Amino acid sequence: MNRDEILKKVNDVFKDVFDDKNLVISDETTANDIDDWDSLTHITLIAAIEEELGVKFEMADIVKFKNVGDMVDAICEKICK
Amino acid sequence: MVFSSLNFLLVFLPLFLISYYLIDTKLKNICVLFYSLGFYAYGCIDNPHYVLILIASLLVNYIFGLIIERAVKTRKFVLTLAILFNVAILFVFKYFDFFIDIIKYLITRVNFTSSFETVMRIERLNLVLPIGISFYTFQIMSYIFDVYYKKIKSERSFINLSTYIIMFPQLIAGPILRYSDVKNDIEKERNVNRENFLSGLKVFIFGLGSKVIIANQLSGVNIDVNVFEFTSLSASTVWLESVAYGLQLYFDFYGYSLMALGLGKMMGINIMKNFDEPFKAVTAGEFWRRWHISLGSWFKDYMLYPILMSKKMTGLRKVLSKCVNKSFGNFFVNFIAMFIVWFTTGLWHGAHVSFVLWGLYFFVFMVLEQIFISKIVKSQRWLGHIYLLIVVIMSFTIFSNENLSVLIFKLRKMWEINKDFLDVNCINIFRTNLKAIVLGILFASTLPQKIYGLSKNKYLDFVIILLVLALSLFLIYRGYNDPFMYFRF
Numbered sequence: 001m002n003r004d005e006i007l008k009k010v011n012d013v014f015k016d017v018f019d020d021k022n023l024v025i026s027d028e029t030t031a032n033d034i035d036d037w038d039s040l041t042h043i044t045l046i047a048a049i050e051e052e053l054g055v056k057f058e059m060a061d062i063v064k065f066k067n068v069g070d071m072v073d074a075i076c077e078k079i080c081k
Numbered sequence: 082m083v084f085s086s087l088n089f090l091l092v093f094l095p096l097f098l099i100s101y102y103l104i105d106t107k108l109k110n111i112c113v114l115f116y117s118l119g120f121y122a123y124g125c126i127d128n129p130h131y132v133l134i135l136i137a138s139l140l141v142n143y144i145f146g147l148i149i150e151r152a153v154k155t156r157k158f159v160l161t162l163a164i165l166f167n168v169a170i171l172f173v174f175k176y177f178d179f180f181i182d183i184i185k186y187l188i189t190r191v192n193f194t195s196s197f198e199t200v201m202r203i204e205r206l207n208l209v210l211p212i213g214i215s216f217y218t219f220q221i222m223s224y225i226f227d228v229y230y231k232k233i234k235s236e237r238s239f240i241n242l243s244t245y246i247i248m249f250p251q252l253i254a255g256p257i258l259r260y261s262d263v264k265n266d267i268e269k270e271r272n273v274n275r276e277n278f279l280s281g282l283k284v285f286i287f288g289l290g291s292k293v294i295i296a297n298q299l300s301g302v303n304i305d306v307n308v309f310e311f312t313s314l315s316a317s318t319v320w321l322e323s324v325a326y327g328l329q330l331y332f333d334f335y336g337y338s339l340m341a342l343g344l345g346k347m348m349g350i351n352i353m354k355n356f357d358e359p360f361k362a363v364t365a366g367e368f369w370r371r372w373h374i375s376l377g378s379w380f381k382d383y384m385l386y387p388i389l390m391s392k393k394m395t396g397l398r399k400v401l402s403k404c405v406n407k408s409f410g411n412f413f414v415n416f417i418a419m420f421i422v423w424f425t426t427g428l429w430h431g432a433h434v435s436f437v438l439w440g441l442y443f444f445v446f447m448v449l450e451q452i453f454i455s456k457i458v459k460s461q462r463w464l465g466h467i468y469l470l471i472v473v474i475m476s477f478t479i480f481s482n483e484n485l486s487v488l489i490f491k492l493r494k495m496w497e498i499n500k501d502f503l504d505v506n507c508i509n510i511f512r513t514n515l516k517a518i519v520l521g522i523l524f525a526s527t528l529p530q531k532i533y534g535l536s537k538n539k540y541l542d543f544v545i546i547l548l549v550l551a552l553s554l555f556l557i558y559r560g561y562n563d564p565f566m567y568f569r570f
Binding site for chain 2: 035036038039040042043044046047057058059060062063064
Protein backbone atom coordinates (compact mmCIF):
# COMPACT_ATOMS: atom_id res chain seq x y z
CA MET A 1 0.00 0.00 0.00
CA ASN A 2 1.35 3.47 -0.79
CA ARG A 3 0.85 6.76 1.02
CA ASP A 4 -2.03 7.96 -1.18
CA GLU A 5 -3.90 4.70 -0.68
CA ILE A 6 -3.41 5.03 3.07
CA LEU A 7 -4.78 8.59 3.03
CA LYS A 8 -7.80 7.35 1.09
CA LYS A 9 -8.46 4.57 3.58
CA VAL A 10 -7.98 6.96 6.50
CA ASN A 11 -10.49 9.29 4.83
CA ASP A 12 -13.01 6.42 4.73
CA VAL A 13 -12.49 5.83 8.45
CA PHE A 14 -13.07 9.55 9.10
CA LYS A 15 -16.31 9.42 7.09
CA ASP A 16 -17.45 6.47 9.14
CA VAL A 17 -16.47 7.84 12.58
CA PHE A 18 -17.88 11.33 11.94
CA ASP A 19 -20.86 9.91 10.10
CA ASP A 20 -20.34 12.29 7.18
CA LYS A 21 -20.20 10.78 3.68
CA ASN A 22 -18.93 14.01 2.13
CA LEU A 23 -16.01 14.54 4.52
CA VAL A 24 -12.76 15.12 2.66
CA ILE A 25 -9.50 15.28 4.60
CA SER A 26 -5.99 16.23 3.58
CA ASP A 27 -2.54 16.08 5.19
CA GLU A 28 -3.13 19.51 6.69
CA THR A 29 -6.48 18.67 8.32
CA THR A 30 -6.41 19.14 12.10
CA ALA A 31 -8.90 18.75 14.94
CA ASN A 32 -9.77 22.45 14.52
CA ASP A 33 -11.16 21.75 11.05
CA ILE A 34 -13.73 19.15 12.10
CA ASP A 35 -16.38 20.16 14.62
CA ASP A 36 -16.78 16.87 16.46
CA TRP A 37 -13.08 15.96 16.58
CA ASP A 38 -12.47 16.08 20.34
CA SER A 39 -10.07 14.07 22.50
CA LEU A 40 -12.45 11.10 22.88
CA THR A 41 -13.24 10.96 19.16
CA HIS A 42 -9.51 11.16 18.53
CA ILE A 43 -8.93 7.82 20.24
CA THR A 44 -12.05 6.33 18.61
CA LEU A 45 -10.49 7.36 15.28
CA ILE A 46 -7.14 5.81 16.23
CA ALA A 47 -8.87 2.55 17.24
CA ALA A 48 -10.86 2.49 13.99
CA ILE A 49 -7.73 3.18 11.89
CA GLU A 50 -5.86 0.43 13.74
CA GLU A 51 -8.63 -2.00 12.95
CA GLU A 52 -9.13 -0.95 9.33
CA LEU A 53 -5.46 -0.81 8.38
CA GLY A 54 -4.16 -3.53 10.69
CA VAL A 55 -1.60 -1.30 12.41
CA LYS A 56 -0.84 -0.68 16.07
CA PHE A 57 -0.04 2.79 17.35
CA GLU A 58 2.03 3.48 20.44
CA MET A 59 1.53 6.45 22.75
CA ALA A 60 4.87 7.70 21.39
CA ASP A 61 3.23 7.96 17.93
CA ILE A 62 0.06 9.60 19.17
CA VAL A 63 1.72 12.44 21.10
CA LYS A 64 3.46 13.50 17.91
CA PHE A 65 0.33 13.72 15.73
CA LYS A 66 -0.33 17.34 14.84
CA ASN A 67 -2.46 16.72 11.75
CA VAL A 68 -3.72 13.98 9.44
CA GLY A 69 -0.40 14.05 7.56
CA ASP A 70 1.51 13.00 10.71
CA MET A 71 -0.99 10.19 11.21
CA VAL A 72 -0.60 8.95 7.63
CA ASP A 73 3.22 9.19 7.89
CA ALA A 74 3.16 7.05 11.04
CA ILE A 75 1.00 4.43 9.29
CA CYS A 76 3.21 4.55 6.20
CA GLU A 77 6.29 3.94 8.33
CA LYS A 78 4.65 0.74 9.53
CA ILE A 79 3.16 -0.63 6.30
CA CYS A 80 4.36 1.22 3.18
CA LYS A 81 6.28 -0.97 0.77
CA MET B 82 5.14 37.84 46.10
CA VAL B 83 2.21 38.30 43.76
CA PHE B 84 2.29 40.12 40.43
CA SER B 85 -0.37 42.54 41.60
CA SER B 86 1.62 43.85 44.56
CA LEU B 87 3.57 47.08 44.80
CA ASN B 88 6.67 45.08 45.82
CA PHE B 89 6.55 43.20 42.56
CA LEU B 90 5.52 46.05 40.31
CA LEU B 91 7.76 48.79 41.68
CA VAL B 92 10.79 46.87 42.95
CA PHE B 93 11.13 43.28 41.74
CA LEU B 94 10.03 43.66 38.11
CA PRO B 95 12.03 46.83 37.27
CA LEU B 96 15.15 45.38 38.94
CA PHE B 97 14.74 42.11 37.10
CA LEU B 98 14.13 43.73 33.72
CA ILE B 99 17.14 46.04 34.06
CA SER B 100 19.39 43.10 35.01
CA TYR B 101 17.90 40.89 32.31
CA TYR B 102 18.34 43.38 29.49
CA LEU B 103 21.82 44.44 30.56
CA ILE B 104 23.25 40.99 31.16
CA ASP B 105 25.04 39.06 28.43
CA THR B 106 22.81 36.74 26.35
CA LYS B 107 24.62 33.65 27.61
CA LEU B 108 23.87 34.57 31.21
CA LYS B 109 20.19 35.43 30.75
CA ASN B 110 18.95 32.04 32.01
CA ILE B 111 21.10 32.34 35.12
CA CYS B 112 19.63 35.80 35.68
CA VAL B 113 16.10 34.34 35.35
CA LEU B 114 16.97 31.55 37.81
CA PHE B 115 18.46 33.93 40.35
CA TYR B 116 15.43 36.20 40.36
CA SER B 117 12.96 33.29 40.19
CA LEU B 118 14.45 31.65 43.26
CA GLY B 119 14.29 34.97 45.07
CA PHE B 120 10.66 35.37 43.96
CA TYR B 121 9.81 31.88 45.21
CA ALA B 122 11.74 32.25 48.48
CA TYR B 123 9.86 35.49 49.18
CA GLY B 124 6.57 33.64 48.57
CA CYS B 125 7.36 30.92 51.11
CA ILE B 126 9.22 33.07 53.59
CA ASP B 127 7.72 31.15 56.55
CA ASN B 128 8.95 27.84 55.15
CA PRO B 129 12.27 28.64 53.47
CA HIS B 130 13.11 24.94 53.15
CA TYR B 131 10.38 24.70 50.48
CA VAL B 132 12.91 26.28 48.11
CA LEU B 133 15.12 23.25 48.73
CA ILE B 134 12.22 20.90 47.95
CA LEU B 135 11.76 22.68 44.63
CA ILE B 136 15.47 22.42 43.79
CA ALA B 137 15.64 18.77 44.92
CA SER B 138 12.61 17.90 42.79
CA LEU B 139 14.25 19.62 39.84
CA LEU B 140 17.55 17.81 40.30
CA VAL B 141 15.97 14.37 40.70
CA ASN B 142 13.77 14.86 37.63
CA TYR B 143 16.74 16.15 35.63
CA ILE B 144 18.55 12.88 36.41
CA PHE B 145 15.43 10.79 35.69
CA GLY B 146 15.14 12.48 32.28
CA LEU B 147 18.73 11.57 31.40
CA ILE B 148 18.30 7.96 32.59
CA ILE B 149 15.00 7.40 30.73
CA GLU B 150 16.56 8.51 27.46
CA ARG B 151 19.50 6.14 27.84
CA ALA B 152 17.62 3.18 29.33
CA VAL B 153 16.45 0.48 26.94
CA LYS B 154 14.87 -2.39 28.83
CA THR B 155 14.26 -0.44 32.03
CA ARG B 156 12.62 2.62 30.41
CA LYS B 157 9.16 1.88 31.71
CA PHE B 158 10.50 1.03 35.16
CA VAL B 159 12.42 4.32 35.41
CA LEU B 160 9.38 6.23 34.16
CA THR B 161 7.27 4.59 36.87
CA LEU B 162 9.87 5.53 39.50
CA ALA B 163 9.97 9.13 38.27
CA ILE B 164 6.18 9.46 38.31
CA LEU B 165 5.96 7.82 41.74
CA PHE B 166 8.55 10.26 43.04
CA ASN B 167 6.58 13.28 41.82
CA VAL B 168 3.21 11.93 42.94
CA ALA B 169 4.71 11.10 46.35
CA ILE B 170 5.84 14.71 46.84
CA LEU B 171 2.36 15.93 45.94
CA PHE B 172 0.76 13.28 48.14
CA VAL B 173 2.77 14.14 51.25
CA PHE B 174 2.16 17.86 51.02
CA LYS B 175 -1.30 17.97 49.56
CA TYR B 176 -3.22 14.74 50.08
CA PHE B 177 -1.86 12.89 53.11
CA ASP B 178 -4.11 14.59 55.67
CA PHE B 179 -7.16 14.23 53.41
CA PHE B 180 -6.67 10.49 52.96
CA ILE B 181 -5.83 9.82 56.59
CA ASP B 182 -8.99 11.71 57.62
CA ILE B 183 -11.10 9.63 55.23
CA ILE B 184 -9.56 6.33 56.36
CA LYS B 185 -10.04 7.20 60.03
CA TYR B 186 -13.61 8.30 59.36
CA LEU B 187 -14.41 5.02 57.59
CA ILE B 188 -12.80 2.92 60.33
CA THR B 189 -14.82 4.77 62.98
CA ARG B 190 -18.03 4.43 60.98
CA VAL B 191 -17.73 0.65 60.75
CA ASN B 192 -16.61 0.36 64.40
CA PHE B 193 -13.26 -1.26 63.62
CA THR B 194 -11.30 1.21 65.71
CA SER B 195 -9.74 -1.48 67.91
CA SER B 196 -8.59 -3.58 64.95
CA PHE B 197 -6.89 -0.60 63.30
CA GLU B 198 -5.28 1.04 66.32
CA THR B 199 -2.01 1.67 64.45
CA VAL B 200 -3.85 3.54 61.67
CA MET B 201 -5.92 5.49 64.18
CA ARG B 202 -2.72 6.67 65.86
CA ILE B 203 -1.35 8.23 62.64
CA GLU B 204 -1.44 11.98 63.09
CA ARG B 205 -2.21 14.55 60.41
CA LEU B 206 0.94 16.22 59.05
CA ASN B 207 -0.66 19.68 58.91
CA LEU B 208 1.91 20.86 56.38
CA VAL B 209 1.54 24.20 54.66
CA LEU B 210 1.10 23.58 50.94
CA PRO B 211 4.25 24.74 49.09
CA ILE B 212 3.14 27.50 46.76
CA GLY B 213 2.59 26.37 43.17
CA ILE B 214 3.49 22.72 43.91
CA SER B 215 0.64 21.29 41.79
CA PHE B 216 1.69 23.43 38.85
CA TYR B 217 5.42 22.80 38.86
CA THR B 218 5.06 19.10 39.64
CA PHE B 219 2.69 18.63 36.71
CA GLN B 220 5.00 20.63 34.46
CA ILE B 221 8.00 18.53 35.41
CA MET B 222 5.98 15.33 34.88
CA SER B 223 5.08 16.50 31.37
CA TYR B 224 8.83 16.78 30.68
CA ILE B 225 9.44 13.24 31.97
CA PHE B 226 6.56 11.81 29.88
CA ASP B 227 7.70 13.65 26.74
CA VAL B 228 11.23 12.27 27.11
CA TYR B 229 9.75 8.80 27.61
CA TYR B 230 7.52 9.13 24.52
CA LYS B 231 10.58 10.43 22.60
CA LYS B 232 8.74 13.61 21.75
CA ILE B 233 11.77 15.54 23.02
CA LYS B 234 15.34 14.73 23.93
CA SER B 235 16.31 14.96 27.59
CA GLU B 236 17.86 18.29 28.48
CA ARG B 237 21.61 18.06 29.15
CA SER B 238 21.82 21.54 30.66
CA PHE B 239 20.52 21.71 34.22
CA ILE B 240 20.34 25.49 33.88
CA ASN B 241 18.05 25.26 30.82
CA LEU B 242 15.75 22.70 32.42
CA SER B 243 15.58 24.74 35.63
CA THR B 244 14.73 27.87 33.65
CA TYR B 245 11.83 26.02 32.04
CA ILE B 246 10.43 24.87 35.38
CA ILE B 247 11.08 27.75 37.71
CA MET B 248 11.01 30.93 35.62
CA PHE B 249 8.88 33.17 37.80
CA PRO B 250 6.20 34.19 35.26
CA GLN B 251 4.70 30.70 35.33
CA LEU B 252 6.21 29.05 38.41
CA ILE B 253 3.35 29.34 40.85
CA ALA B 254 0.16 29.29 38.80
CA GLY B 255 1.03 28.07 35.34
CA PRO B 256 0.30 27.84 32.48
CA ILE B 257 1.66 24.29 32.68
CA LEU B 258 4.11 24.61 29.80
CA ARG B 259 5.53 21.81 27.65
CA TYR B 260 9.26 21.79 27.17
CA SER B 261 8.85 21.40 23.42
CA ASP B 262 7.01 24.75 23.33
CA VAL B 263 9.70 26.82 25.04
CA LYS B 264 12.87 24.80 24.40
CA ASN B 265 13.96 26.93 21.47
CA ASP B 266 13.38 30.19 23.31
CA ILE B 267 15.32 28.97 26.33
CA GLU B 268 18.21 27.38 24.46
CA LYS B 269 18.82 29.91 21.74
CA GLU B 270 19.57 33.58 21.69
CA ARG B 271 16.57 35.37 23.16
CA ASN B 272 14.43 37.53 20.93
CA VAL B 273 14.60 40.51 23.28
CA ASN B 274 13.70 43.72 21.54
CA ARG B 275 11.72 46.90 21.99
CA GLU B 276 8.73 45.57 20.07
CA ASN B 277 8.45 42.42 22.19
CA PHE B 278 8.96 44.42 25.36
CA LEU B 279 6.19 46.88 24.53
CA SER B 280 3.66 44.27 23.40
CA GLY B 281 4.53 42.14 26.47
CA LEU B 282 4.10 45.12 28.75
CA LYS B 283 0.71 45.86 27.20
CA VAL B 284 -0.50 42.29 27.75
CA PHE B 285 0.86 42.39 31.30
CA ILE B 286 -1.03 45.62 32.07
CA PHE B 287 -4.29 44.21 30.69
CA GLY B 288 -3.74 41.12 32.87
CA LEU B 289 -3.12 43.35 35.89
CA GLY B 290 -6.33 45.24 35.12
CA SER B 291 -8.33 42.00 34.86
CA LYS B 292 -7.10 40.98 38.28
CA VAL B 293 -7.21 44.29 40.14
CA ILE B 294 -9.99 46.25 38.47
CA ILE B 295 -12.42 43.40 37.81
CA ALA B 296 -11.66 40.28 39.91
CA ASN B 297 -10.80 42.03 43.16
CA GLN B 298 -13.83 44.32 42.95
CA LEU B 299 -16.13 41.33 42.38
CA SER B 300 -15.07 39.87 45.72
CA GLY B 301 -17.39 42.49 47.24
CA VAL B 302 -20.42 40.34 46.32
CA ASN B 303 -19.07 37.40 48.29
CA ILE B 304 -18.29 39.63 51.28
CA ASP B 305 -21.81 41.11 51.21
CA VAL B 306 -23.48 37.69 50.89
CA ASN B 307 -21.47 36.28 53.79
CA VAL B 308 -22.97 38.89 56.10
CA PHE B 309 -26.14 36.77 56.08
CA GLU B 310 -26.62 33.32 57.56
CA PHE B 311 -26.61 30.93 54.59
CA THR B 312 -30.01 29.50 55.53
CA SER B 313 -31.57 32.93 55.03
CA LEU B 314 -30.31 33.38 51.46
CA SER B 315 -32.84 33.60 48.67
CA ALA B 316 -32.46 31.62 45.44
CA SER B 317 -31.56 34.75 43.48
CA THR B 318 -28.82 35.62 46.01
CA VAL B 319 -27.27 32.17 45.59
CA TRP B 320 -27.31 32.59 41.78
CA LEU B 321 -25.84 36.09 42.10
CA GLU B 322 -23.14 34.85 44.47
CA SER B 323 -22.19 32.04 42.07
CA VAL B 324 -22.10 34.28 39.03
CA ALA B 325 -19.93 36.81 40.86
CA TYR B 326 -17.64 34.11 42.24
CA GLY B 327 -17.27 32.51 38.79
CA LEU B 328 -16.44 35.84 37.18
CA GLN B 329 -14.02 36.65 39.99
CA LEU B 330 -12.28 33.29 39.57
CA TYR B 331 -12.13 33.77 35.81
CA PHE B 332 -10.67 37.29 35.85
CA ASP B 333 -8.32 36.38 38.65
CA PHE B 334 -6.83 33.41 36.83
CA TYR B 335 -7.21 34.84 33.34
CA GLY B 336 -5.50 38.01 34.56
CA TYR B 337 -2.68 36.01 36.10
CA SER B 338 -2.25 33.98 32.89
CA LEU B 339 -2.17 37.16 30.79
CA MET B 340 0.47 38.64 33.09
CA ALA B 341 2.53 35.44 32.74
CA LEU B 342 2.20 35.66 28.96
CA GLY B 343 3.18 39.34 28.97
CA LEU B 344 6.19 38.77 31.23
CA GLY B 345 7.30 35.91 29.00
CA LYS B 346 7.03 38.14 25.95
CA MET B 347 9.13 40.84 27.64
CA MET B 348 11.74 38.14 28.28
CA GLY B 349 11.57 36.77 24.73
CA ILE B 350 9.95 33.50 25.85
CA ASN B 351 6.65 32.42 24.33
CA ILE B 352 4.16 31.40 27.01
CA MET B 353 0.95 29.82 25.74
CA LYS B 354 -2.46 31.37 26.34
CA ASN B 355 -4.40 29.60 29.05
CA PHE B 356 -7.91 30.88 28.27
CA ASP B 357 -9.82 31.24 25.04
CA GLU B 358 -13.17 32.95 25.68
CA PRO B 359 -14.54 30.05 27.78
CA PHE B 360 -18.05 31.46 28.15
CA LYS B 361 -18.52 31.22 24.38
CA ALA B 362 -18.71 27.43 24.70
CA VAL B 363 -21.93 25.46 24.25
CA THR B 364 -20.89 22.23 25.98
CA ALA B 365 -18.93 21.45 29.16
CA GLY B 366 -16.38 19.64 26.97
CA GLU B 367 -15.84 22.76 24.88
CA PHE B 368 -15.72 24.93 28.01
CA TRP B 369 -12.81 22.85 29.29
CA ARG B 370 -10.97 23.24 26.01
CA ARG B 371 -11.18 27.00 26.55
CA TRP B 372 -10.70 27.29 30.35
CA HIS B 373 -7.29 26.53 31.93
CA ILE B 374 -6.25 25.06 28.58
CA SER B 375 -2.83 23.88 29.77
CA LEU B 376 -4.32 21.73 32.55
CA GLY B 377 -6.97 20.18 30.29
CA SER B 378 -4.38 19.38 27.68
CA TRP B 379 -2.09 17.85 30.37
CA PHE B 380 -4.84 15.50 31.49
CA LYS B 381 -5.66 14.67 27.87
CA ASP B 382 -2.10 13.79 26.85
CA TYR B 383 -0.80 12.17 30.01
CA MET B 384 -3.86 10.53 31.50
CA LEU B 385 -6.82 10.22 29.10
CA TYR B 386 -4.85 8.98 26.08
CA PRO B 387 -2.62 6.52 27.99
CA ILE B 388 -5.72 5.04 29.70
CA LEU B 389 -7.65 4.74 26.43
CA MET B 390 -4.63 3.33 24.62
CA SER B 391 -3.77 0.81 27.37
CA LYS B 392 -3.95 -2.87 26.50
CA LYS B 393 -6.81 -3.46 28.95
CA MET B 394 -8.96 -0.69 27.49
CA THR B 395 -8.16 -1.59 23.89
CA GLY B 396 -9.13 -5.20 24.68
CA LEU B 397 -12.32 -4.14 26.43
CA ARG B 398 -13.25 -1.89 23.49
CA LYS B 399 -12.82 -4.82 21.08
CA VAL B 400 -14.81 -7.28 23.21
CA LEU B 401 -17.71 -4.85 23.70
CA SER B 402 -17.68 -3.88 20.02
CA LYS B 403 -18.05 -7.54 19.10
CA CYS B 404 -20.56 -8.51 21.81
CA VAL B 405 -22.76 -5.40 21.69
CA ASN B 406 -21.74 -2.90 18.99
CA LYS B 407 -18.97 -0.42 18.14
CA SER B 408 -20.72 2.63 19.59
CA PHE B 409 -21.23 0.93 22.94
CA GLY B 410 -17.61 -0.29 22.99
CA ASN B 411 -16.37 3.25 22.42
CA PHE B 412 -18.83 4.78 24.85
CA PHE B 413 -18.01 2.38 27.69
CA VAL B 414 -14.22 2.77 27.57
CA ASN B 415 -14.63 6.54 27.26
CA PHE B 416 -16.91 6.43 30.30
CA ILE B 417 -14.28 4.69 32.46
CA ALA B 418 -11.42 6.89 31.24
CA MET B 419 -13.43 10.09 31.75
CA PHE B 420 -14.39 9.04 35.26
CA ILE B 421 -10.73 8.60 36.23
CA VAL B 422 -9.68 11.85 34.55
CA TRP B 423 -12.42 13.99 36.12
CA PHE B 424 -12.01 12.42 39.55
CA THR B 425 -8.31 13.33 39.36
CA THR B 426 -8.99 16.79 37.91
CA GLY B 427 -11.23 17.49 40.90
CA LEU B 428 -8.59 16.21 43.31
CA TRP B 429 -5.89 18.27 41.59
CA HIS B 430 -7.79 21.42 42.54
CA GLY B 431 -7.83 20.52 46.21
CA ALA B 432 -7.75 17.75 48.76
CA HIS B 433 -11.39 18.02 49.67
CA VAL B 434 -14.58 16.09 48.96
CA SER B 435 -16.18 19.18 47.40
CA PHE B 436 -13.47 19.36 44.70
CA VAL B 437 -13.93 15.67 43.91
CA LEU B 438 -17.67 16.27 43.63
CA TRP B 439 -16.96 19.24 41.39
CA GLY B 440 -14.83 17.09 39.08
CA LEU B 441 -17.45 14.34 38.99
CA TYR B 442 -20.16 16.93 38.34
CA PHE B 443 -18.40 17.82 35.07
CA PHE B 444 -17.94 14.11 34.36
CA VAL B 445 -21.71 13.55 34.55
CA PHE B 446 -22.43 16.38 32.11
CA MET B 447 -19.74 15.23 29.71
CA VAL B 448 -21.22 11.74 29.68
CA LEU B 449 -24.67 13.21 29.04
CA GLU B 450 -23.16 15.32 26.27
CA GLN B 451 -21.73 12.16 24.71
CA ILE B 452 -25.15 10.53 24.81
CA PHE B 453 -27.42 13.29 23.56
CA ILE B 454 -26.78 16.88 24.70
CA SER B 455 -24.02 17.63 22.15
CA LYS B 456 -26.27 16.74 19.23
CA ILE B 457 -29.03 19.09 20.45
CA VAL B 458 -26.86 22.09 21.34
CA LYS B 459 -24.82 21.97 18.16
CA SER B 460 -27.92 22.47 16.06
CA GLN B 461 -29.45 24.96 18.51
CA ARG B 462 -26.48 27.00 19.73
CA TRP B 463 -28.62 29.51 21.65
CA LEU B 464 -29.88 26.59 23.74
CA GLY B 465 -26.28 25.47 24.20
CA HIS B 466 -25.30 28.85 25.64
CA ILE B 467 -28.13 28.72 28.18
CA TYR B 468 -27.31 25.10 29.05
CA LEU B 469 -23.60 25.82 29.45
CA LEU B 470 -24.12 28.93 31.58
CA ILE B 471 -26.40 27.04 33.98
CA VAL B 472 -23.97 24.11 34.20
CA VAL B 473 -20.98 26.38 34.75
CA ILE B 474 -22.64 28.72 37.26
CA MET B 475 -23.73 25.72 39.35
CA SER B 476 -20.20 24.34 39.11
CA PHE B 477 -18.91 27.56 40.71
CA THR B 478 -21.29 26.97 43.63
CA ILE B 479 -19.74 23.53 44.16
CA PHE B 480 -16.22 24.89 43.72
CA SER B 481 -16.64 27.65 46.27
CA ASN B 482 -18.42 25.78 49.06
CA GLU B 483 -16.24 23.32 50.93
CA ASN B 484 -18.84 22.79 53.63
CA LEU B 485 -21.09 20.05 52.27
CA SER B 486 -24.23 20.98 54.17
CA VAL B 487 -23.94 24.58 52.96
CA LEU B 488 -23.34 23.31 49.43
CA ILE B 489 -26.37 21.01 49.43
CA PHE B 490 -28.54 23.80 50.83
CA LYS B 491 -27.40 26.25 48.16
CA LEU B 492 -27.80 23.80 45.25
CA ARG B 493 -31.34 23.01 46.37
CA LYS B 494 -32.11 26.65 46.98
CA MET B 495 -31.08 27.61 43.44
CA TRP B 496 -33.97 25.59 42.04
CA GLU B 497 -36.66 26.77 44.46
CA ILE B 498 -38.54 28.83 41.95
CA ASN B 499 -41.37 30.51 43.85
CA LYS B 500 -42.46 33.97 45.01
CA ASP B 501 -39.46 34.19 47.38
CA PHE B 502 -36.97 33.70 44.55
CA LEU B 503 -35.97 37.36 44.56
CA ASP B 504 -35.62 39.25 47.84
CA VAL B 505 -34.57 42.71 48.90
CA ASN B 506 -31.14 41.54 50.15
CA CYS B 507 -30.28 40.28 46.69
CA ILE B 508 -31.35 43.58 45.12
CA ASN B 509 -29.24 45.51 47.64
CA ILE B 510 -26.15 43.35 47.07
CA PHE B 511 -26.64 43.71 43.32
CA ARG B 512 -26.97 47.48 43.58
CA THR B 513 -23.90 47.85 45.82
CA ASN B 514 -21.75 45.82 43.45
CA LEU B 515 -23.40 46.89 40.20
CA LYS B 516 -20.24 48.39 38.63
CA ALA B 517 -18.12 45.29 39.25
CA ILE B 518 -20.84 42.90 38.05
CA VAL B 519 -21.53 44.84 34.85
CA LEU B 520 -17.80 45.14 34.17
CA GLY B 521 -17.35 41.42 34.79
CA ILE B 522 -20.18 40.34 32.49
CA LEU B 523 -19.16 42.81 29.78
CA PHE B 524 -15.52 41.74 29.73
CA ALA B 525 -16.38 38.04 29.95
CA SER B 526 -17.93 38.55 26.53
CA THR B 527 -15.69 39.35 23.59
CA LEU B 528 -17.31 42.70 22.91
CA PRO B 529 -14.74 45.01 24.58
CA GLN B 530 -11.89 43.17 22.82
CA LYS B 531 -13.65 43.54 19.48
CA ILE B 532 -14.21 47.25 20.04
CA TYR B 533 -10.62 47.68 21.20
CA GLY B 534 -9.43 45.81 18.11
CA LEU B 535 -11.25 48.28 15.85
CA SER B 536 -9.19 51.21 17.09
CA LYS B 537 -5.99 51.65 15.11
CA ASN B 538 -5.14 54.88 16.87
CA LYS B 539 -1.92 54.28 18.81
CA TYR B 540 -2.39 57.36 20.99
CA LEU B 541 -5.81 56.13 22.10
CA ASP B 542 -4.21 52.74 22.72
CA PHE B 543 -1.55 54.38 24.86
CA VAL B 544 -4.12 56.36 26.86
CA ILE B 545 -6.20 53.21 27.53
CA ILE B 546 -3.16 51.25 28.73
CA LEU B 547 -2.03 54.12 30.91
CA LEU B 548 -5.49 54.42 32.45
CA VAL B 549 -5.66 50.71 33.20
CA LEU B 550 -2.19 50.84 34.79
CA ALA B 551 -2.94 53.96 36.83
CA LEU B 552 -6.27 52.63 38.09
CA SER B 553 -4.71 49.27 38.94
CA LEU B 554 -1.86 50.88 40.89
CA PHE B 555 -4.32 53.14 42.69
CA LEU B 556 -6.50 50.18 43.70
CA ILE B 557 -3.48 48.16 44.84
CA TYR B 558 -2.29 51.16 46.85
CA ARG B 559 -5.75 51.45 48.39
CA GLY B 560 -5.33 47.94 49.72
CA TYR B 561 -6.89 45.55 47.24
CA ASN B 562 -3.81 43.42 47.42
CA ASP B 563 -5.19 39.92 47.73
CA PRO B 564 -3.36 36.83 46.64
CA PHE B 565 -4.41 35.00 43.51
CA MET B 566 -7.16 32.44 43.99
CA TYR B 567 -5.29 29.78 42.05
CA PHE B 568 -2.21 30.00 44.29
CA ARG B 569 -3.76 27.56 46.75
CA PHE B 570 -3.54 24.79 44.20
